[in-house]
Amino acid sequence: STIAHKTENRGEYLAARQQKAKIFPASTVFKQIPPWVMAFEVVETSQVFMRTVAKIEPEWIISAAGDLLKYHYFEPHWSKKTGRVKAYAQISLFGLIIISKQLTNYEQVNLVES
Known part of the structure; x- marks a missing residue:
């Protein structure tokens, strides 16, 4: 903290x-x-x-904080290039935004929706 x-x-x-x-x-x-x-x-x-x-470095926070991190996923969309549903993730720790917009594979988050 x-x-x-x-x-x-x-x-x-x-x-x-x-x-x-x-x-x-x-x-x-x-x-x-x-x-x-x-x-x-x-x-x-x-x-x-x-x-x-x-x-x-912010990457050190992500590797060390583990379960304390909060993930918020937004803007799911279809990617023609990869053939999968992608979304952006916002990663925060105690309200402090570590990464504001990271592209992630949405099927790992919500398989039914994707």
């Missing part, structure tokens, strides 16, 4: 459960501004700061 994704505002990150946080200024990744980070601790003073921060 201490992962965060960079927002449009400079230096601001959106963490799980829609909490906005910033990287602590003394952190080594403070000036790098990576797109995804994981913090060891989150401290709330005048602002919410993430301390002991490391840069991560």
